[in-house]
Amino acid sequence: MHELSIALSIIEGASSEASRHGDVKVSAVHLKLGPLSGVVKDALLFSFELACEETALEGSRLVIEEVPVLVFCPNCKMERTPPSIQQMCCPVCGEWTPQVVQGHELELVALEICE
Ligand SMILES: [Zn+2]
Secondary structure, three states: OHHHHHHHHHHHHHHHHHHOOOOOOEEEEEEEEOHHHOOOHHHHHHHHHHHHOOOOOOOOEEEEEEOOOEEEEOOOOEEEOOOEOOEOEOOOOOOEOOOEEEOOOEEEEEEEEOO
């Protein structure tokens, strides 16, 4: 399963970040996820829970912040939200654009540490 290997790499990244702060317990991992990352949110949440078992992150939560897709319209010279991820065009003038500004995110943004 694709999401399982992603969950494992998140756990690995979070564990090494946490160990830099000493022997802390992570209560939550915050992740930014774009629709173009190819990752299914629910599958990732499920995989994370499984993959956490018997690691330093056992019992922590994965908090996913979903970021919308943004494209740059060369016609309007503005960032726009496309009608759908299958239709990468400007919702105002209809211009197709390959310039995706945001939406591929799959990044660790923060860790919450237990006191
Ligand atoms: Zn436009």
